[in-house]
Amino acid sequence: MILVTGGAGFIGANFVLDWLAGNDEPILNLDLLTYAGNLETLASLSGDPRHVFVQGDICDRALVDRLLATHRPRAIVHFAAESHVDRSIHGPGDFVRTNVEGTFTLLEAARAYRAGLDAAGQDAFRFLHISTDEVYGSLGAGDPAFAETKTYEPNSPYSASKAAxxxxxxxxxxxxxxxxxxxxxxxxxxxxxxxxxxxxxxxxNALADKPLPVYGDGLNVRDWLYVSDHCAAIREVLARGTPGETYNVGGWNEKANIDIVHTVCALLDELRPSAPGSHARLIRYVADRPGHDRRYAIDARKIERELGWRPAETFESGIRKTVQWYLDNSQWVADVQSGAYREWVAANYAARGQGT
Incomplete structure (x- = not known):
């Protein structure tokens, strides 16, 4: 068995589903079910004995100790984190608690648990920590992509908490x-x-005929990684990675935010056309996020060289699958858009204005 933290969130839930689709090794899934955790995502595993779900806090040392002693996992895969930059600007305390204190609690629990294993169990045990490229800071247009040796230069409360x-x-x-x-x-x-x-x-927003808010000039650049490719990379690192090493995982897809938005609009124009015209008519430029990093780029050659992993999806194939999934799963979308979600969107974007 492996212990997965945050396994009801976006990446964690996709990892759980992908793992159990191709592997009978059980998963113990520990998730607090905050606003972004959604058990409906894991509904297909209801009644599956390979998936043991526990609602709980990674900062609860007694709970973590009890779960390790009872289920005796061979590895911990640690996804649980607060991860949205805008939320970290509005409320950094939650990010320090979950990302820093929570990781500390897990590390201490893992250290104590591993010490009680026999020699073979200690050798086999792994603690896999899932982090972000944002810890490296911001790149200029001509700067080389982030390698694993890049100096940490976090610029937001979120990235600082992950760097810690x-x-x-x-x-x-x-x-x-x-x-x-x-x-x-x-x-x-x-x-x-x-x-x-x-x-x-x-x-x-496009499907609801609402404005599509784009920060600043829309030219902030990110590398985009399809989530199933990321899950495959994590499985390779867990199976064959060298303890103590860091592996950067990227999609080799640098795109400006405004280009992403236009791509989504074009796909929706094709798959779900709107009577008033192209969805791109809804694009609105709004005031930029404070401290908005200009560019991220990942150099993923180390994981390819050492573990043989490369992304299977191009951005074109991945974004089409993504848009189609949201079109096919409107009830899931409706269910996660709670009152708290609507209040957050209103609060975050209202102060930025609608732009032009």
């Missing part, structure tokens, strides 16, 4: 010998993503 967690993971390896692995991924997209992030927000 990365440093804790590294320290627990070098100080205590905990066999850790870290992955730093680029922007994930795909099915089952909560519609506060760029791509699902554009899809959901």
């Amino acid at each position: 967690s990365d440093h804790l993971v590294r320290a627990w390896h070098h100080t205590y010998g905990l066999p850790v692995l870290t992955t730093n991924c680029s922007n994930n997209y795909g099915p089952r993503q909560f519609p506060e992030k760029l791509i699902p927000l554009m899809i959901v």
Whole structure:
């Protein structure tokens, strides 16, 4: 068995579903079910004995200790995190608690648990920490992509909290010998993503004939990674990664935000045309996010060289699958758009204005 934290969130839930689609090894899924955690995403696993779900907090040391002692997992795959930059600007405390204190709690619990295993169990145990490219800071237009040796320069409360967690993971390896692995991924997209992030927000708003808010000039660049490709990379790192090492995971797809929005609009024009005209008519430029990093890019050659992983999806194939999934799963979208979600969107974008 493996323990997955945050397995009801976007990337975690996709990982759980992909894992159990091709593997009979059970998963113990620990998730607090905050606003972005959604058990409906895992409805297909209802009654499946390979999926053991526990609602709980990674900061609850007694709970984590009890789960490790009872289920005796061979690995911890740690997804649980607050991850939305805008929310971190409005409320950084939650990010420090979950991303820093939560990771510390898990590391200490894992260290104590591993110490009680026999020699073979200690050698086999792994702690895989899922992190982000945002810890590296912002790139200029001509700068080389982020390699694993890039200096950390986090610029938002979110990225600073993830950078802190990365440093804790590294320290627990070098100080205590905990066999850790870290992955730093680029922007994930795909099915089952909560519609506060760029791509699902554009899809959901366009289908509702609402404005499509684009920060600043829309030319901020990100590398885009289809979520199933990311899950495949995590499986490879867990199976064959070298303890203590970091692996950058990217899609080799640098795109400006405004180009992403136009691509989504074009696909919706094809798949779900709107009577008033192209969905692109809804694009509105709004005031930029404070401290908005200009460009991220991932150099994913290390994981390809050492573990043989490359993304299977192009951006063109992945974005088409993504848009189609949201069209086919309107009830899921409606269910996650709670009152709290609507209040958050109103609060975040109202102050920025509608732009032109």
